[in-house]
Amino acid sequence: MPLIAHPQSMPFSQPLPLQSGAAIRDYALSYETYGQLNADKSNAVLICHALNASHHVAGVYEGQPRSEGWWDNMIGPGKPVDTDRFFVVGVNNLGSCFGSTGPMHVNPDTGRVYGADFPVVTVEDWVDAQARLLDALGIRQLAAVMGGSLGGMQALCWSLRYPERVRHAVVVASAPNLTAENIAFNEVARRAIVTDPDFHGGHFYAHGVVPKRGLRIARMIGHITYLSDDVMNEKFGRQLREGIDPNVPPPGRPKAEGAPSGGSEDTPVPSVGAYKYSTQDVEFQIESYLRYQGDKFSEYFDANTYLLITRALDYFDPARAHGGSLQQALAQTQARFLLVSFTTDWRFAPARSREIVQALLDNKRAVSYAEIDAPHGHDAFLLDDARYLNVVRAYFARIAAEGAAA
């Protein structure tokens, strides 16, 4: 029987002070919980999400068998993060477009939709909001906080901001901050959105339009950076749209977050092996894949949320307040750590995880580190890789054993 997920919403009336100096009040956080909180409330695990994800981490919704949570291969009964042992909390961040208060909601100060006036939120702000949610759930200390990519930044931030509330931090495919290249890709995506005439300065809701052109471009750029060069060549290579190159078999399309099982367009099949000689038609399969991803994303993702989340990524930099020293920044941690990176991840390369590992070791913290030789690039953190899942499984088994011993 599949795990059935029940989305909930927690309202907060007390203003939340933000890093920018602004505050947000009368907001709500969407969340889900899986498993049972034990008597001494020591088995809670918080899962933090990345750009395109939500509080719906595991399980399916009643009557919707294909509505698996985004980390359902990782979290659930008998899974690496075992909900038979742990009480797992998934939470949607402020500013998102999947349920928690965000740019498409009404600003209580003005009575109008926030739009571009939604306050800029940071990883620190998200962590503060998550801490309040845990307060409301009666959870004083987390057995673990865990996330991948931007979610890993939140896990790291938890260990800095609430050191006494985190026993373990699990930071997957993440980085201590963005590189110039990371920021550059974010900026191009933002410019594509902001310069879309349908963006209307972020107040497009009132115009009854969506800046889909910009969202499509943003998502296409994102997808390129999520995949490795190798896996792109393996999945798509130089295959033409209709798979007509007689030299190479049609590519398989492994399951990946958001990867379609196939395109949906019906285009006429040209003569075998022929280029169409067109600058605007789809010629190569990689083009079809990216257009499909962009189209799909533009149907459901909020443009203002995209700006907010990429900016939170840009801003995250715990070493900044310590003269650039990550070692000094991490001196305040008390948790034990598991870091995982993937060899072909060029977005958040293993070297970036190693910076965190080194800074923790320099502080004599307990750190486990696994560098997984996986071909899938950044996306690997969401995929089924036995070594990766086993590393996480073993780590959480140890946490469970600690809890039982304590």
Next chain:
Amino acid sequence: MPLIAHPQSMPFSQPLPLQSGAAIRDYALSYETYGQLNADKSNAVLICHALNASHHVAGVYEGQPRSEGWWDNMIGPGKPVDTDRFFVVGVNNLGSCFGSTGPMHVNPDTGRVYGADFPVVTVEDWVDAQARLLDALGIRQLAAVMGGSLGGMQALCWSLRYPERVRHAVVVASAPNLTAENIAFNEVARRAIVTDPDFHGGHFYAHGVVPKRGLRIARMIGHITYLSDDVMNEKFGRQLREGIDPNVPPPGRPKAEGAPSGGSEDTPVPSVGAYKYSTQDVEFQIESYLRYQGDKFSEYFDANTYLLITRALDYFDPARAHGGSLQQALAQTQARFLLVSFTTDWRFAPARSREIVQALLDNKRAVSYAEIDAPHGHDAFLLDDARYLNVVRAYFARIAAEGAAA
């Protein structure tokens, strides 16, 4: 005294058959020549350009001291490709926007501007057009054909299409075809242009507008792929727009193609070390740099040309007609080769050059190969790196000595 360049134009009335099956007639090619063609016409060197360049390869225009050609550090009197010894020809390709017949010119068949109806041109078509230009200049055989990036593809194509007309092919920072990731970046750039409402299906000239939004995005994406992650971190890192991070000195901006000596915006200086907490303002220097590059490019580059040139890149694949075997494809070459790649070039990585080298060696061709340890990414092929320039200088000295001995 600087080398003075004199742009010229050669008209062609005879239709040029294209790979697509179409033809183009009554076209003209802009070109420049430097140095003197010797009596037996054996010292001609053809320079092929990449995406954002032209026939203006070397020297300056009369009275315009800052109008240096795009490869002026490489080509000129006493330079690695020495115009005191060689007769160098720079040519602007068909479909470009720098003088040769392109999308903004009038289609003689319709009397209207080509726009999006300009025929799709390929690397092979460009080479054929260049061959006709050489015919008109009375040059039967080239001492060398040389190019970087897409220009290198043309040099390689020359050695295949006109093997008896090429004594040496110099292929710099190039590849035997594009990878899926290369095509993906091209496709995102094209989608940004095509979906700009000012594109008007490619017939924007008639509307008196230019799809600048799309061109800006295209150029920003391009610039990210031209630079290495390392050089981006070194030049920009996480520096804020105003260089206010007290921990790091303001970055120097080395001379690079199109790199500005500084931004032009005047924005108020915020308090030291503070983030602005804005999703749309420039916050990091890398954002300012990319926006500047995008703005500048959108002022002069033609959108239809961008589509055509990126498509020519996508299509180039000499192995395709040989069942995917590059070795078989290169069996028809007769030239000797110099290949150069740069270690941090992730657009056309050294491994791609090595594929060409291996395929040539498998055919027992004479190949020199230099892999230059340079930090600048793909852009390195345009920059002053002493080892790189010396490799090319030595190679051309050898060619000159051959010519003298012959």
